[in-house]
Amino acid sequence: IVGGCHVTALPGRTLEEFPVFDYAVYGEGEKTVIELMKFLQQSGISEPSDIAGLVWRDTEGNIHINEPREPLTSLELDILPYPDVKDYYNGPQALAGKNSSYTMFTSRGCPYNCAFCMQVMGRKVRRRSAENIIQEMEYAISHYGVHTFSFDDDIFLFDNQETRELLQLMIDRSLPKRIRWSGLTRANFVTPELINLVKEAGCFRLEMGCYLRSLNNFMGHCCQTYNVWAVFNYLLNSFLLRPRIKIGIKDSTTDIT
Numbered sequence: 001i002v003g004g005c006h007v008t009a010l011p012g013r014t015l016e017e018f019p020v021f022d023y024a025v026y027g028e029g030e031k032t033v034i035e036l037m038k039f040l041q042q043s044g045i046s047e048p049s050d051i052a053g054l055v056w057r058d059t060e061g062n063i064h065i066n067e068p069r070e071p072l073t074s075l076e077l078d079i080l081p082y083p084d085v086k087d088y089y090n091g092p093q094a095l096a097g098k099n100s101s102y103t104m105f106t107s108r109g110c111p112y113n114c115a116f117c118m119q120v121m122g123r124k125v126r127r128r129s130a131e132n133i134i135q136e137m138e139y140a141i142s143h144y145g146v147h148t149f150s151f152d153d154d155i156f157l158f159d160n161q162e163t164r165e166l167l168q169l170m171i172d173r174s175l176p177k178r179i180r181w182s183g184l185t186r187a188n189f190v191t192p193e194l195i196n197l198v199k200e201a202g203c204f205r206l207e208m209g210c211y212l213r214s215l216n217n218f219m220g221h222c223c224q225t226y227n228v229w230a231v232f233n234y235l236l237n238s239f240l241l242r243p244r245i246k247i248g249i250k251d252s253t254t255d256i257t
Contacts, residue, residue: 001036003029008120011055015063023048024055027069028108028121030080071108074126082136089144101148102140106133106166110154112186116246121154130166134173141178149181156183157206159194167201176202182242184208187231199238206235210243 003025007014011026025032032053039048048056053069072080107127110119140146157163170176182205198206210228235241 001025001033003033005118005120007055009118012063012065015055015057022057025053026055026065027053028071029053029069030072032069071122071124071126074128077108077126077128078132082139086143089146100146101150102137102144102146103150103152104133104136104140105153106151106156107153112155125155125158127162130162130169133166134169134175137175137179138173147179149179151181151183153184155186155189157185157189157194157198159189159191164194164197167197170201171197176200180204182206182240184244187228190231190235195235195238203239205240205242207242207244208232208235210245 001023002014002018002021007024008026011024014024015021023036025036032051035051036048036054039051047058047064048054049064049066052067054066055063056066057063107125108121109123109125110117110121111123111125113119113123137149140149180202182203184207187208208228208231210232232241232243
């Protein structure tokens with residue numbers, strides 16, 4: 001059984017090119033995997049054709065792609081258990097002090113339609129509650145001794161009430177005194193008010209797409225290049241910055257002015 005971003009991007013082709021796999025789970029797989037396990041434990045049912053989000057191979061080798069699975073809601077994301085990473089943090093590498101950071105996803109989905117992005121989580125953003133996010137952070141601190149968090153959402157820092165609520169809760173729980181964190185934002189979300197809150201909440205590094213001017217036509221609706229680089233330079237005064245630069249795209253040049 002295989003799943004993940006590669007399968008979601010190329011569901012049928014994955015089984016075609018990798019015959020070692022019997023089943024592929026595309027999209028969000030939590031419910032699909034459970035239904036598949038129940039199917040495999042039963043007898044007398046020959047085909048898993050009713051399991052949404054599944055790609056499978058029949059007895060003659062034909063590949064079938066079932067209908068997509070509906071994405072989980074924000075409420076459903078809140079009740080998912082935390083990732084089971086105890087072996088990673090308690091293993092030999094932990095003794096060498098290499099596991100001081102912890103990766104989290106606080107949301108799924110991105111509302112934008114950038115030309116270069118596959119959008120494997122869909123365009124509807126579903127975010128966990130601020131309290132649920134803080135609880136996982138507290139759990140990671142107490143159980144694994146981590147002091148650096150990396151929020152790997154498609155976009156972590158929106159300029160909206162949900163983001164401000166989460167940042168304020170970090171401050172209220174005194175997390176900036178114990179940890180630091182990083183996350184991704186977009187140039188059009190950067191305002192002085194939001195950045196002040198981000199700094200107070202313990203952010204040490206921001207990531208942001210920085211696009212070459214020659215790609216303006218390719219990018220379409222995305223932020224214009226000069227605005228992105230102006231915001232990037234503004235943020236350099238307060239944070240470590242990790243630019244995300246697309247290279248190797250047709251007609252691109254090295255002109256970043």
